[in-house]
Amino acid sequence: MRATVSEERLLPGVGSTGTPLLRLDGVRKQFGDEVVLDRVDLEVRGGALVGVVGGPGAGKTTLTSIAAGLLPPDDGVLWLFGEDLWDGSGLIRTGVALVPADDGAVLDRRPCRDVLVGAGMGHGLPRSVAERRATLLLAVCELTDVADLPVHGCTTGQRLLLRLATALLGERRLLVLDDPFTGVDAWAFGVVRAVLREFTAAGGGVLCAVRSPERVAPWCDRVVEPFRGSGCAFDSNTR
Numbered sequence: 001m002r003a004t005v006s007e008e009r010l011l012p013g014v015g016s017t018g019t020p021l022l023r024l025d026g027v028r029k030q031f032g033d034e035v036v037l038d039r040v041d042l043e044v045r046g047g048a049l050v051g052v053v054g055g056p057g058a059g060k061t062t063l064t065s066i067a068a069g070l071l072p073p074d075d076g077v078l079w080l081f082g083e084d085l086w087d088g089s090g091l092i093r094t095g096v097a098l099v100p101a102d103d104g105a106v107l108d109r110r111p112c113r114d115v116l117v118g119a120g121m122g123h124g125l126p127r128s129v130a131e132r133r134a135t136l137l138l139a140v141c142e143l144t145d146v147a148d149l150p151v152h153g154c155t156t157g158q159r160l161l162l163r164l165a166t167a168l169l170g171e172r173r174l175l176v177l178d179d180p181f182t183g184v185d186a187w188a189f190g191v192v193r194a195v196l197r198e199f200t201a202a203g204g205g206v207l208c209a210v211r212s213p214e215r216v217a218p219w220c221d222r223v224v225e226p227f228r229g230s231g232c233a234f235d236s237n238t239r
């Protein structure tokens with residue numbers, strides 16, 4: 001049986017279920033004349049897994065980049081852990097991680113373990129701690145068997161799990177995933193779901209953007225379609 005995510009404080013503290021982690025209030029984003037996001041309201045609380053659905057080009061990468069604090073909105077407010085990110089110190093950004101869409105990583109010849117250890121040291125962890133965390137996260141994400149294989153030799157699903165493991169290296173309270181499941185096999189899909197469920201059970205929150213509702217509807221607490229200027233209802237689901 002694989003290790004659980006809650007080991008060694010990889011996960012948020014127990015008891016934070018229901019706490020507002022992410023809130024977008026009237027967020028708007030425009031590139032040139034193209035309005036991509038218009039008056040988007042969205043909330044993710046601790047313990048909740050929220051799916052966001054939008055077709056190709058709808059604005060998923062734009063929304064997830066804003067939600068992860070990497071891209072400022074043109075208008076509206078992004079609240080992260082109760083703080084207005086772009087009006088505050090920005091330090092709270094460390095509690096959130098974006099799992100980006102697959103870049104293929106076709107040129108990445110580093111072994112999976114080295115990617116994780118390097119990312120951990122990039123977060124300021126001493127090598128010995130980074131190595132211990134990498135070993136644990138490889139087990140959590142069921143990547144132990146490929147730990148010493150180069151990234152470019154992994155399947156699409158294993159590369160997704162490696163990006164998820166990298167995101168979990170820091171002490172995150174919120175995970176944001178951008179269109180993660182394209183080309184991912186059923187086994188990896190199941191492992192990702194299990195890890196995210198453990199993460200939310202420990203009080204973390206997840207926002208997962210996908211192209212089609214079938215990929216998230218069966219296992220998310222809530223699915224919203226905030227694109228094409230429609231906005232979405234404020235939802236106080238705290239499950």
Ligand SMILES: Nc1ncnc2c1ncn2[C@@H]1O[C@H](COP(=O)(O)OP(=O)(O)OP(=O)(O)O)[C@@H](O)[C@H]1O
Pocket residue numbers: 031032034036054055056057058059060061062063179211
């Ligand atoms: N930096 C940018 N400059 C100009 N236009 C952009 C920029 N980023 C995104 N866009 C445009 O915003 C729209 C939404 O793009 P976005 O990448 O957010 O959609 P998406 O739903 O992630 O797309 P896909 O499913 O194809 O990955 C597109 O029309 C895109 O061309």
